[in-house]
Amino acid sequence: MTRRRAPWKTLVGLALTAVMLFPVYWMVNVSLTRPEHMRRDPPDWFPLDPTLAGYQAVLADQLPYLRTSFLIGLGTVALTLAIAAPAGYALAKLRPRGSGPVGFVLLAAQMIPGIIMAMGFYAVFLNLGVLNEWWGLVIADSTLAVPFGVLILTAFMSGIPDELMAAARIDGAGAWRTFRSVVLPVSRNAVVTVSLFAFLWAWSDFIFASTLNGQGDTQPITIGIYRYIGNNNHEWNSIMATAVVASIPAAVLLVLAQRFVAAGVTAGAVKD
Numbered sequence: 264m265t266r267r268r269a270p271w272k273t274l275v276g277l278a279l280t281a282v283m284l285f286p287v288y289w290m291v292n293v294s295l296t297r298p299e300h301m302r303r304d305p306p307d308w309f310p311l312d313p314t315l316a317g318y319q320a321v322l323a324d325q326l327p328y329l330r331t332s333f334l335i336g337l338g339t340v341a342l343t344l345a346i347a348a349p350a351g352y353a354l355a356k357l358r359p360r361g362s363g364p365v366g367f368v369l370l371a372a373q374m375i376p377g378i379i380m381a382m383g384f385y386a387v388f389l390n391l392g393v394l395n396e397w398w399g400l401v402i403a404d405s406t407l408a409v410p411f412g413v414l415i416l417t418a419f420m421s422g423i424p425d426e427l428m429a430a431a432r433i434d435g436a437g438a439w440r441t442f443r444s445v446v447l448p449v450s451r452n453a454v455v456t457v458s459l460f461a462f463l464w465a466w467s468d469f470i471f472a473s474t475l476n477g478q479g480d481t482q483p484i485t486i487g488i489y490r491y492i493g494n495n496n497h498e499w500n501s502i503m504a505t506a507v508v509a510s511i512p513a514a515v516l517l518v519l520a521q522r523f524v525a526a527g528v529t530a531g532a533v534k535d
Contacts, residue, residue, distance in 0.1 A: 287510075294318070294503035301499055317504030325505050328487030331397055332466055333512075335483055338401035339465035340458045343408040347457060348450075350409075351416025352442045356428060366417070369410040380406060381474040388475055395479030403471040408461035419453035420446060459520045463513055484509045 293301075294317050295310035354362045384403050388394045423446060431441040447454065469485040476482055488505050 290503045290506055290510075294500055294507050296500050298498065298500060314500070317498075317500035317502075318508070320498070320501040321504045321508050324491065325484065325487050325508065328482060328484040329508070331481045332483040332485075332509075334481075335397055335400050335404065336462040336465040338398065339404040339408060340461045342401055342405045343412050343457060343461040344454065346405070346409050347412030347416055348447065348454065349442065350413045351420055351453075352446055354413065354417045355420035356423070356425075356446070357438065366414070369413055372406075372410045377407070377470045378474075381470050384471070385474055395476050397476065397479065397481045397483075399475050400465070400468070400471055400483065403475055404465040404468055405461070407464050408457070411460060412457035415457055416450065416453050419450050423449055455520050459516055462516065466509075466513060 292308070292310055295313035295315070296307060297312060297314045297316075300307060300312065353359060354365065381403070384399075385394070388399055393399050427445055427449070428441060431445050436444065466483075467485065468483070469489070472483050472486050473489070476486070484505075488502070488509065491505055492502055
């Protein structure tokens with residue numbers, strides 16, 4: 264017999280959801296509001312006379328920043344998976360010496376404040392002469408994503424039955440072919456999870472972008488929004504339109520990948 268959910272619990276859940284999503288709604292509302300209506304008191308709670316002028320300004324001014332963010336995000340995903348997937352496989356199935364301390368180091372690495380890492384990268388990039396390069400942000404953002412990716416992939420791959428590995432060895436597959444042909448396809452949920460979080464970290468990064476690429480020719484959307492606010496602090500519909508457009512890729516990816524993420528982040532939590 265299925266127990267019915269108490270109506271008050273549903274109402275509380277809807278109320279909390281509305282409170283959390285209200286800033287998003289207000290961002291969309293302001294992005295559609297005409298500049299002459301911006302300072303009304305009380306404000307318009309709904310865009311009764313909407314305008315798309317803010318979004319036209321986004322397409323005119325922010326597209327280069329959006330392209331750069333996509334490039335940095337995809338590069339971060341590729342570099343993160345190239346490092347984290349083999350490392351997770353090695354820690355989960357090959358179990359080399361020192362795998363315990365390595366796991367502790369990965370956890371500790373995630374606790375280092377981003378600004379500390381940014382200053383360290385600044386000194387290194389300055390000495391190498393690679394400041395203000397978009398691919399430098401790929402390297403920097405990957406340092407946040409790789410430890411998380413290794414931990415998630417290690418937990419997931421630890422749950423892969425050893426019988427699959429033994430069957431691959433019997434068929435003559437070495438460690439690399441087993442990883443490529445057996446482990447990676449089975450680890451799809453974890454790979455999607457790591458890819459999603461790596462992309463979102465790179466997409467939303469501001470600390471590394473402002474520290475390592477503050478004067479570059481190709482800058483990400485976070486810098487674009489920052490500069491747009493500084494130069495047009497009275498055009499709030501355009502500012503909010505920029506924020507809405509910048510939020511769309513992350514929202515779409517979260518919706519499309521939510522079932523993979525739910526499976527990927529819970530992998531290894533329960534042992535048979």
